[in-house]
Amino acid sequence: MISFSNVYYSYQKGTSALSDISFLIDKGEFVFLVGISGAGKSSVLKLIFRETIVGSGQVSVLGRNLNRMRRREIPHLRRQIGVVYQDFRLLPDKTAAENVSFALEVIEAHPKEIKRQVPRVLNLVGLGDKGQRYPHQLSGGEQQRVAMARALVNNPSLLVCDEPTGNLDPDTSWQIISLLSQINILGTTVLIATHDKDVVDRMNRRVLELQAGRLVRDDRKGGYRHEV
Amino acid sequence: MKFRNASYYVKEAATGIWRNRLMSLASIIVVILTLLILGAFTLINLNIQAITDGIKDQVEIVAYLKEEVDSEPSLTQLRSELLALNGVQQVTFVSKDDALERLRERLGDQAGIIEGLKRNPLPASFEIRPQDAEETSVLADKIALLSGVKSVDYGQQIVEQLLSFSRGVQIFGYIVIAFLGVVSLFLISNTIKLTVYSRRRQIGIMKYVGATDWFIRWPFILEGIFLGLLGALITYLLLFYGYTFLYFRSSTWLYQNFLSVQMVVPEVAGKELLRFLFIFGAGIGAVGSAVSVRRFLKV
Numbered sequence: 466m467i468s469f470s471n472v473y474y475s476y477q478k479g480t481s482a483l484s485d486i487s488f489l490i491d492k493g494e495f496v497f498l499v500g501i502s503g504a505g506k507s508s509v510l511k512l513i514f515r516e517t518i519v520g521s522g523q524v525s526v527l528g529r530n531l532n533r534m535r536r537r538e539i540p541h542l543r544r545q546i547g548v549v550y551q552d553f554r555l556l557p558d559k560t561a562a563e564n565v566s567f568a569l570e571v572i573e574a575h576p577k578e579i580k581r582q583v584p585r586v587l588n589l590v591g592l593g594d595k596g597q598r599y600p601h602q603l604s605g606g607e608q609q610r611v612a613m614a615r616a617l618v619n620n621p622s623l624l625v626c627d628e629p630t631g632n633l634d635p636d637t638s639w640q641i642i643s644l645l646s647q648i649n650i651l652g653t654t655v656l657i658a659t660h661d662k663d664v665v666d667r668m669n670r671r672v673l674e675l676q677a678g679r680l681v682r683d684d685r686k687g688g689y690r691h692e693v
Numbered sequence: 694m695k696f697r698n699a700s701y702y703v704k705e706a707a708t709g710i711w712r713n714r715l716m717s718l719a720s721i722i723v724v725i726l727t728l729l730i731l732g733a734f735t736l737i738n739l740n741i742q743a744i745t746d747g748i749k750d751q752v753e754i755v756a757y758l759k760e761e762v763d764s765e766p767s768l769t770q771l772r773s774e775l776l777a778l779n780g781v782q783q784v785t786f787v788s789k790d791d792a793l794e795r796l797r798e799r800l801g802d803q804a805g806i807i808e809g810l811k812r813n814p815l816p817a818s819f820e821i822r823p824q825d826a827e828e829t830s831v832l833a834d835k836i837a838l839l840s841g842v843k844s845v846d847y848g849q850q851i852v853e854q855l856l857s858f859s860r861g862v863q864i865f866g867y868i869v870i871a872f873l874g875v876v877s878l879f880l881i882s883n884t885i886k887l888t889v890y891s892r893r894r895q896i897g898i899m900k901y902v903g904a905t906d907w908f909i910r911w912p913f914i915l916e917g918i919f920l921g922l923l924g925a926l927i928t929y930l931l932l933f934y935g936y937t938f939l940y941f942r943s944s945t946w947l948y949q950n951f952l953s954v955q956m957v958v959p960e961v962a963g964k965e966l967l968r969f970l971f972i973f974g975a976g977i978g979a980v981g982s983a984v985s986v987r988r989f990l991k992v
Contacts, residue, residue, distance in 0.1 A: 514901075543903035556895055571904035573698060615902070 466492045466623060466654045467513060472522035474508055482508040483678045486522070490656065492622070495649040497665050498658040499689055500675035506658040509675070510627055513656070514546065515539050527622065544572055547616030547624040547653075551631035553608045555600045561611045562587065562596035568615045586614040590644060606637035610644070617648065624648060626657045630664060638664055662689040698908070705912035706919060713888045717920060720884040724924025724977070725931075727877030728970055731870060732932045735969050736962055738866040743957045745859035749826035754833045754847040757816040762841040771841050775819060780832050783822040789813045816843065827856060874977070881981035885917050889985045896989045906990050913982040921978025925970040932970075933963045 467490040474483040483505045490496055498506050511517045512524050515531050524531045527545055534542065555564050562583055569579045587596050590610040600608050609629060616624060626645065630638035642657075642664050649655045659665065665672060665688060672687035673680060710717045762771060768786065775784045787795075792815040797804045823832050829847055837845040889896070899909050937959040944956055956962075 537905070540903040540905045543901065548901050554894065554898055554901075556898065567898070568902040570701065571899045571902060571908060573908065619902070 466490050466494070466527065467656070468523075468525045469509070469512075470523050472512065472524060473520045474512065474517070475520050481678055483512075483675075486675075486678075486680050488673055488680060488683060490654065492654055493649070493652060494671060495646065495655045495668075496657070496671045496673060497668070498656060498673045498675065499660060499665060501660060504675040505678045506675060507627065508678075510625055510656075510658055513625060514548065515542055540572070544619055545621050545623065547613075547619070547621035549609070549612050549616050549624070549626040549629050551628035553600070553605075553612045553632075555608060555611055555615075557600050560597050560599055561592060561603065561607075561614075564600070564611055565596075565615045565618050568618055572619065574619075582618050586618045589617065589648075590614045604637075605633050606640060609633065609637075609641055613641075613644065613648075617653070621653065623654045623656070626655070626659075628659055628661075629657060630659065630661050635663060639667070642668065660689075665689040698911070702911040702915050706915035709888055709892065709912060709916045710919065713891060716884060716887050716891075717916075720881060720888075720920045721924045721927070723880045723884055724877070724921055724974060725928050727873060727880065727977075728925055728928040728974060729931065731873050731877070731973060732928055732966055732970055734866060734869055734873070735966060736932065736936055738863070738870075739957055739962055739965055741859065741862050741866075743955070745855065745862075747955070748855055748859075752823060752826045752829055752847065754821040754823065754829060754836060754845060756819045756821060756836050756839075756842045757844050757846070758818060759841055759843045760816070763817065767841065771839065772819065774839055775821060775836065778832065778835055780824045780828050781821055782824040785820040785822075787818045787820060789815055789817045792816070792818065874973070878977050878981055878984075881917070881921070881977050882984045885913065885920075885978075885982040886985035888916065889913060889982070889989055893989055896986075900990070909990060910983065910986050913986045914979050917978035917980075917982030918975045919978070921974035921976070921981075922971060924978075925974030928974075929963075929967050929970050932966060933959065936962060936966075 468488075470487045472483055472486040473481070475481045486505075486509070498509060500506050508517075512519060512531070513526050515526075515534060518524075519532060526542065529538075529542060531542075555561075556567065559567060565586060566579050566583045569582060574582075584593065584596070587593050590613050592607060592610050592614065595603065595607065600611070603611065609632075613629075624645070629645070630641055633641060638661060645655050645657065646668070669686050669688065672682065672684045672689070674682035756775070758771070762768065772784055772786065775781055790813070793807065793813050796815065797807055800807065821832070821836065823829050830853065833845045833847050836842060896909055940956050940959050
C-alpha cells in the first residue's frame, strides 16, 4: 500500500527533514505515525500525497512509483487517497452535505453517484441528520466528521490523517479515533500522524516513531513512548 | 471541456463574480480604462491608415515626353513599354493640347496670359499610377531610362516623406498597443489574483480531493473572459458614440480644409473596433486569470 525505501528529503532551504526512512504499510493496516513537532511527520504525509518528492530513495503508494509520476497523474492518485486535517478545511459557505458533494463534483462524478454517496458517508460518520447545517453550526468533532465524510466519499483505499484530533477535547478525540477504527475494519488502510499520547496508548496498534527525521521505532502493537 | 461540466464552470464563474462584486467591478473598470486607451489608439491608427492609403492612391509618376515623340506608332510603342514594366497599374496619355487645357483651367481668370503664346510650350506626358506607392521611386527610375522620356516627376520628396511618416506612425502605433496590452494584462491579472486569493481554500481542497488543474482553472478563466468582454462592450459603446459624435462634428470642417482627408465612417470604424476590443478584452481576461491561478495550483 505504502512503501518508503531509504528516503531522504530536505526542505528547499536545504535543512534535512527525513534521513534514510524505510517502512512498509500493507493493505488494511491501521498505523500511527508519532513524533514531536518537526520530527518529520508532515514531510512523510506530503511525500505520500505527492505534494513534494524525495531527494533520494523511493516512495511507492498504491503500487505507483511516485518518483516517476507525472504532474497530470497526481489528481488520479489523490482520488484514491482520502485526507483529513487538524483544521478540518471545510468551506464555510457550504453546508455539510455540500462540502461532501463538492469533493465528488470536482472530480467530475456523475450526479446520480453524488446523490447516492453523500447520504451514505454522512450516515457512516454519524451525521445523517445534520447534512443541511453549515460548519459554524457544528461542533469541532462534528466538523471533523464532515471532513472525514468528505475524505471517504470517493471510497479511497487509503485514508491519511494529519493530527485529526489536534483541535478536539479528549472525549471527542476518542470518538473520532473509534470512527477511524471502524472505517479501517471496513477495509480502508488508515495512517494517522499524531502526537496525541492517550489515543495512541489506548489503541495499542502499530506505531512508527520519528525523531529528528529518522525512523527510531516500528512496533507492531505499541504505545506513544517505548517503555525503557 | 466536457459539456456536463460547462454548467458547473459557468455557475462557479458567476458565483465568483457576484461574491467578489466590488473586485469584479474594479476589474471591469480597469479593463474599460485600458481598452479605452487601446481603442482610441486603434481609431486614430485606423484613420491615419485610411489617410495614408488615400494619399498613396493619389501618387502618380508623370513622364514628360521628348518633342520628337509625337507620332501615333511611337506613342503606342512607349505606352506598351510602360505597361510592360513591373508594378504599373494604369497609364494615361496627356497630349500637349490636354496639358494646355489643364493649365488654362487652373489659371482661371488669368488664363489670358496663355493667349499670348505663339506655340504650345508644354510637353506631352504619360501619367503612370504605380500598383504599390512604396515602389514609386524605383519605378520612376526605370521609366526615366526609357527612350522618348525626357524627364520624370513624382514629387519625390513629398511622397517619400509621406510614406516614411505613415510607416513611422504605424510602427509607433504597434509599439503603444503592445505596451498598453502588457500593462492591462498585468492590471487584470492582479485584480483576478484577488478573487483567486479569496478562494484559495477552495482551490486547496479541490487539489486535495483530486480535481485536475484544468477543472480548477476553467471557472476563473471564464470569469476573466466575462469581465474582459463586459469591459469591452462598455468601452465599445463609449468609443463608438464618441467617435460618431466627433465624426459628424468634424467631417464638414475637414472636408472644407483638407479636400482629400476624410475620417473613416463610424459604421466601418465601429466594426473594426468591436472586433479588436472583443478579442483583446476576452484575451487579457483569459490570460490574466490563467496567470493568477497558476501559483495556487502548485499544491
